[in-house]
Amino acid sequence: AQTVTQSQPEMSVQEAETVTLSCTYDTSESNYYLFWYKQPPSRQMILVIRQEAYKQQNATENRFSVNFQKAAKSFSLKISDSQLGDTAMYFCAFMKHDKPEIIFGKGTRLHILP
């Protein structure tokens, strides 16, 4: 079975700083997808960034980028120039390529301080 582990329950950083959220996962699959979702206080789940396991190049979306280390089964999220609106729960997630079920970690609560 696949598992996703987020070892940082809560983090706080000053506005404009860079922050990295950690995520490790366990799977025997060779082809899969990884995601980071943001859940603000409104509870809406918002897809932030996604990565295909067979692509070595790290995904980037504006201020958000990932460090994907397949051998280490690590998928960290870096937020550059953090903004107050980045305050939210962040969930790392895994999906097998042949099954549309998303497996979520327990989340990291991120506070951006003014």
Add this chain to the structure above:
Amino acid sequence: NAGVMQNPRHLVRRRGQEARLRCSPMKGHSHVYWYRQLPEEGLKFMVYLQKENIIDESGMPKERFSAEFPKEGPSILRIQQVVRGDSAAYFCASSLYPAGFSTEAFFGQGTRLTVV
């Protein structure tokens, strides 16, 4: 194009009552997924439906829980004889094709069920 709509946003039920949670997928989407989020936990997959069919219910409790996605109307998650442990946020997501890397599953804002 409206997003995934869930109602109600909040639902309070007494133990033993039935809870009915509704999900209207995005326009044109025929794939619907239900997830449950317990306090301080990530979302857990419950069931995957395509119009009139249950594709995967491996995450659904065997008793008291059922889901449907009729040809017309919203998808319904039904919980019979609710217990305190059913208190959680229930999220619905929908996608145009089976969710994957290129096909994003869009989430609703969830229904928070409280059993008293």
